[in-house]
Amino acid sequence: MRVIAVAGARPNFMKVAPILRALRTAGHASTLVHTGQHYDAQMSGRFFADLDLPEPDFNLEVGSASHTQQTAKVMERFETVVRDIRPDWVLVVGDVNSTMACALVTAQLRPALGCRLAHVEAGLRSHDWDMPEELNRAVTDRVSDLLLTPSRDAQPNLAREGLDGQAVFVGNVMIDTLLHQLPSARSVDMPGRLGIERDRYVLVTLHRPSNVDESGALRVILDALVQLARERTVVLPLHPRTLKNAIAFGLDAHLTPLRVVEPVGYREMLSLTDGAAAVLTDSGGLQEETTVLGVPCVTLRAQTERPATITEGTNRLAPWPLTVEGIMDAWRGAMAIGRRRVGERVPVGWDGQAAARIVAALEAATSTK
Ligand code: UD1
Numbered sequence: 001m002r003v004i005a006v007a008g009a010r011p012n013f014m015k016v017a018p019i020l021r022a023l024r025t026a027g028h029a030s031t032l033v034h035t036g037q038h039y040d041a042q043m044s045g046r047f048f049a050d051l052d053l054p055e056p057d058f059n060l061e062v063g064s065a066s067h068t069q070q071t072a073k074v075m076e077r078f079e080t081v082v083r084d085i086r087p088d089w090v091l092v093v094g095d096v097n098s099t100m101a102c103a104l105v106t107a108q109l110r111p112a113l114g115c116r117l118a119h120v121e122a123g124l125r126s127h128d129w130d131m132p133e134e135l136n137r138a139v140t141d142r143v144s145d146l147l148l149t150p151s152r153d154a155q156p157n158l159a160r161e162g163l164d165g166q167a168v169f170v171g172n173v174m175i176d177t178l179l180h181q182l183p184s185a186r187s188v189d190m191p192g193r194l195g196i197e198r199d200r201y202v203l204v205t206l207h208r209p210s211n212v213d214e215s216g217a218l219r220v221i222l223d224a225l226v227q228l229a230r231e232r233t234v235v236l237p238l239h240p241r242t243l244k245n246a247i248a249f250g251l252d253a254h255l256t257p258l259r260v261v262e263p264v265g266y267r268e269m270l271s272l273t274d275g276a277a278a279v280l281t282d283s284g285g286l287q288e289e290t291t292v293l294g295v296p297c298v299t300l301r302a303q304t305e306r307p308a309t310i311t312e313g314t315n316r317l318a319p320w321p322l323t324v325e326g327i328m329d330a331w332r333g334a335m336a337i338g339r340r341r342v343g344e345r346v347p348v349g350w351d352g353q354a355a356a357r358i359v360a361a362l363e364a365a366t367s368t369k
Helices: 010-025 041-050 067-085 097-113 132-143 154-160 173-188 190-194 215-228 240-248 266-275 284-293 324-337 354-367
Strands: 002-007 029-034 089-093 116-120 146-149 167-169 201-205 233-237 259-261 278-281 297-299 315-317
Touching: 002 010, 002 067, 002 097, 010 029, 010 041, 010 089, 010 173, 010 284, 010 354, 029 067, 041 266, 067 097, 089 097, 089 354, 097 116, 097 132, 116 132, 116 354, 146 154, 146 354, 154 167, 167 354, 173 266, 173 284, 173 354, 190 266, 201 266, 215 233, 215 240, 215 324, 233 266, 266 284, 278 284, 278 324, 284 297, 284 315, 297 324, 315 324
Parallel strands: 002 029, 002 089, 089 116, 116 146, 146 167, 201 233, 201 278, 233 259, 278 297, 297 315
Antiparallel strands: none
């Protein structure tokens, strides 16, 4: 098989790395396309080094722009690559703008070139259409030939949309990377490097537009973090979007009591997550990583497209709409339950073998073409 794998933004890199390895092991030809949606060393370059990712064969260098402009730029530049490579499969992962843009291009070229589209992490739904990721997920799934699902809850979502015929359950490929990298992440000892004690700090990440693009919403969360910082060290690797907005809204003084660090690489982040007493986040990936690591997690969103992290994992939603008291109560509740051992209870298929199952699913679909 000739496969183009697409990665565009930070949460894509850890999903693509094990798939590229598994494709190589099975003797298939792979082409890595980086759309350039994320481009800074902290958001992109360091992940390539940490994850032993090869240099991309193509970098589309689209950069930051409005959703529409970014999607359009990826589409225009990706078309050239697909026409050039003529792959059997284009494989897209996750739910970022690059995912949907490359999915649409593949679907448009399918009749002429015969290329097919596989979506890794298919079938997740938040049912919140204001989230750009929900649009990206639903559109990508609708035009895919093969829907590779990470958890059992994806199947009924796809069935409701009449798409379950294309679905194959493969498990969570991000956990392949987590389990592969955990020993070296631990040797990085990021808490030690920051001079903070393991199990004594709270790790926070924040970047969803609904939380950080509006001053009232960002103020509530930062007020809660300031309160939390009176009880525990609060470590906040700060996303560029959040930093930009905190300054624009005059909320930068709220950052002073927090231990703000620049966005960190994959191993450093895994080390910080593994060592945290609890995590507060609006990221999808961290909800899953804390579930496997057994670290209590409070998700600062109205809903999650990853319900298995609540029913089987260590995740809980903070009461919505967010208030300082609600966030503090959710944090105290999470702390009261405390940590589990790594891998003590995880959703089925979150076992480090998902990439091999993805390649097997591509091979099976190719042979039944
Ligand atoms: C994107 C994804 C989101 C994912 C997140 C992880 C979409 C719709 N959103 O959101 O699903 O969870 O990545 O980080 O695809 N910036 C830099 N350097 C970079 C990249 C971005 O400084 O390398 C700044 C720019 O000012 C940019 C802002 O961050 O405008 C937001 O970046 P963007 O890629 O538009 O969205 P994210 O919020 O990162």
